[in-house]
Amino acid sequence: MRRLTRRQRLAAAILAALALGFIGLDLGGTGLSSAHSGVRGALGSLYRGTDGVLGPLRRFAEAAPHAASDEQRLRELQQQNSQLRKQLADARTDHRTASTLRKLRLTASSLGYHVLPARVSALGSGQGFDWTATLSVGRADGVRAGQTVTDGYALVGRVLHADTSSSVVLLGVDPGSGVGARAVDSGQLGVVTGQGVDGYTFAPLDPHAKLRVGERLVSGAAGHSSIVAGLTIGTLRSVHTGTDGSTEADVSPQSSPTSLDLVGVIVETPAAAKLAGGR
Amino acid sequence: MTRSRVVAALAAMLTALLLQTTLIAALTMPVPVSLPAVTVAAIALVDGPGAGISYGFVAGLIADLASVHPAGVLALGWLGVGLACGLAANRVSLRRDVAVAALVCALVSGAVTLLLSMLPTDGATAGRVISDFVPTLLGDAALALVLVPIVRVFLRSGSLRSPHTTQAALLVRADR
Numbered sequence: 001m002r003r004l005t006r007r008q009r010l011a012a013a014i015l016a017a018l019a020l021g022f023i024g025l026d027l028g029g030t031g032l033s034s035a036h037s038g039v040r041g042a043l044g045s046l047y048r049g050t051d052g053v054l055g056p057l058r059r060f061a062e063a064a065p066h067a068a069s070d071e072q073r074l075r076e077l078q079q080q081n082s083q084l085r086k087q088l089a090d091a092r093t094d095h096r097t098a099s100t101l102r103k104l105r106l107t108a109s110s111l112g113y114h115v116l117p118a119r120v121s122a123l124g125s126g127q128g129f130d131w132t133a134t135l136s137v138g139r140a141d142g143v144r145a146g147q148t149v150t151d152g153y154a155l156v157g158r159v160l161h162a163d164t165s166s167s168v169v170l171l172g173v174d175p176g177s178g179v180g181a182r183a184v185d186s187g188q189l190g191v192v193t194g195q196g197v198d199g200y201t202f203a204p205l206d207p208h209a210k211l212r213v214g215e216r217l218v219s220g221a222a223g224h225s226s227i228v229a230g231l232t233i234g235t236l237r238s239v240h241t242g243t244d245g246s247t248e249a250d251v252s253p254q255s256s257p258t259s260l261d262l263v264g265v266i267v268e269t270p271a272a273a274k275l276a277g278g279r
Numbered sequence: 280m281t282r283s284r285v286v287a288a289l290a291a292m293l294t295a296l297l298l299q300t301t302l303i304a305a306l307t308m309p310v311p312v313s314l315p316a317v318t319v320a321a322i323a324l325v326d327g328p329g330a331g332i333s334y335g336f337v338a339g340l341i342a343d344l345a346s347v348h349p350a351g352v353l354a355l356g357w358l359g360v361g362l363a364c365g366l367a368a369n370r371v372s373l374r375r376d377v378a379v380a381a382l383v384c385a386l387v388s389g390a391v392t393l394l395l396s397m398l399p400t401d402g403a404t405a406g407r408v409i410s411d412f413v414p415t416l417l418g419d420a421a422l423a424l425v426l427v428p429i430v431r432v433f434l435r436s437g438s439l440r441s442p443h444t445t446q447a448a449l450l451v452r453a454d455r
Contacts, residue, residue, distance in 0.1 A: 002366050008329050015336045015358050022340070022351030027398065032350050039344035043296065050297045058302050 097262050103152030104264040113228070115150070115264035116141055121166070123260065131174035131196065133157070133260055138165040141267075146226040148219075148266045154254035155179065155219050155231040156263050167265070172233065173199060173257045179227050182220030183236070186211060189220060192233055192251060197258065199234055200251035207246035211239045217251055228266050283438045291318055292338045296345070303422075310411050311388050312418030314426075315342060319357045320380035321423065321430035323364035331361025348395055356391040360384060376427050381420035388415050 004012065025031045051058075063070070104115045118141075122134035137143050139162045149156040149169045157171040170177055173194040181192045181202060188211065190204035202217060217233040234251040242248055295315040303314045315338050323331025339354035346353075363383045369375045389408040396408075433439055 002328065002368065004328055004362075004366070008332065011329070012332050012358065012362055015332060016355060019336065019339070019351040019355035019358060022343070022354065023349050023398075024351075026349035026351065032344070036344050036350070039341060043300075043341075043345045046293070046297055047300050051301045054298075054301045058305050061306055 100152055100262040104150075104262075113266045114268040116143065116267045117262060117264055118143075118149075118167075119262055120260045123258070130176065131157075131171040131194065131257060132160065133169045133171060133263075135159075135167045135169060135263065135265065136165075137265060138163045138167050140164050143167045143265050143267060148226070148228040148231070149263050150228075150231055150266060151255045151260065151263050153232055155227065155233050156255055156257075156260065158227060159265065169263075171257050172255075173197070173253060179233065180220055181217045181233055182229075183209075183211060184216045184218055186215065192217065195250075198250070199237070199253040202236065202249040202251050204247060204249075207244075209247055211236055211247060211249050213237065213239055213249075281438075287433070287439055288322075288334055288337075291322075292334070292341065295338070296342060307418055309407075310414040310418055311392065312415055312422065313384060313388060314422055315339075316357055316360050316384045316387065317380055317419055317422040317426050318430070319360045320364040320384055321427045322434070323361040324368040324376045324380060324427060325370070325431050325434045326365075327368065328362050328365025331365035332358055333361075335359070335361030349398060352391060352394055352398075356387045356394075359390075360387050363387075373428060373431075377420060377423045380423035380427060381416050384419040384423075385412055385416040388419075 022032065101117055104117055116137055118135040118137040120133045121136050124130055124132040124134075133149075133156075135143070135149075143159055143162040145159050145161050147159045149158060155172050157169045157174070157177065160168045160170045162168075171194070172179055172192070173196055175194050175196060177194040179192050180189070182189050183202070183204070186209065188204040188206060188209040190202050190209075192200040192202045195201055200217075202211075204211065213236050215236045217236065218229070219227045219231045219233055220229050232254045234253045237250045237252045239247065239249045292315070295318040299314045303312060319331060319335040319338060322334050335357035336354050339352075339357035340350060342353045342357075343350040360383055364380060367379045367383070369379070389412055392408050392411070
């Protein structure tokens with residue numbers, strides 16, 4: 001253990017007295033406030049400059065102990081995020097379903113039909129197969145072959161055959177499907193034939209009929225058909241004359257065959273109800 | 280005292296204060312581990328109590344003026360660090376010097392906290408003195424373990440060597 005020299009003892013005593021004096025002075029009033037602000041100002045800019053260099057290192061070191069828990073938290077948040085996204089998607093689907101159901105109910109009440117809501121559980125997308133859709137309702141629900149299927153406004157197709165709890169619908173756009181139709185503006189009757197994703201082709205019964213692009217086509221009596229009349233099929237996209245001089249028109253479908261979800265089977269028409277009542 | 284020693288002391292003081300504010304304080308919060316106090320201790324351990332007292336007082340006063348508590352608190356505390364380490368210096372065993380630096384710094388840190396808790400202008404509480412003692416001791420020891428050898432190398436170099444160092448070393452050996 002060393003000993004202090006006399007000068008060192010004196011210096012230590014003077015400096016200690018000075019420090020105590022500073023404490024008393026600073027507590028007593030504002031004597032050192034300008035010294036405080038001057039040193040803070042000078043060191044403040046140095047602190048900012050140093051922090052610009054050491055800040056990233058400090059943040060890295062501060063974050064390192066929490067890295068594992070942060071990863072866990074990140075996983076939890078990702079899980080929560082995916083659940084919320086699923087809920088949002090479900091809510092959108094529910095909203096769309098509710099809207100379609102509302103449309104189906106409106107159609108049913110305005111036309112006097114009884115429409116049975118059904119969900120499309122499978123879709124045959126052509127490519128060598130028929131354009132068909134499998135519905136979640138069947139004979140037990142009152143579905144019979146030949147009944148019309150609508151999306152609430154437009155024609156979707158007709159029931160091809162019905163099992164106990166499911167049924168298969170031949171879509172209107174199937175190339176083998178022919179439906180009687182009426183052009184709303186010109187009143188021309190004809191037959192629409194399915195063309196897959198391209199929609200339909202409309203061939204009027206009068207080969208020289210004047211058709212207009214944009215004209216709306218609805219299902220209508222033309223030959224023997226079980227399709228309910230008055231359902232929109234689509235609008236005329238283009239009108240052209242065939243090699244034999246007959247008029248034909250390409251039709252854009254009102255109902256997209258590849259985005260079917262909730263549809264309605266028209267299980268009873270007013271005429272059928274009248275017949276059933278008359279029995 | 281040579282000009283190069285004054286410049287080196289000022290540079291060490293500023294560097295320690297800047298590193299304390301921007302890095303050490305943030306990483307060791309809420310334990311009051313202090314790099315400037317350990318620097319004072321390391322200088323005093325190599326150069327003796329005279330250098331420790333003067334360096335500790337000036338560094339403490341600058342730190343006081345840059346903070347919100349009354350000026351003089353750290354000046355008095357670090358003056359005490361310089362004095363105690365200068366008197367207890369061994370200069371041969373690094374482990375002993377590191378232990379002395381850590382112990383003195385932790386004790387003075389507790390005393391400063393106690394003093395600040397008695398003053399009306401600071402939010403320090405006396406209860407933290409006990410709970411923070413061991414973590415502060417370990418933190419200061421870790422800093423001293425790095426700093427004491429570095430300060431030894433610098434202060435024993437030709438340009439920064441104290442004119443009294445050789446004489447002081449001889450006196451220490453003669454005491455044994």
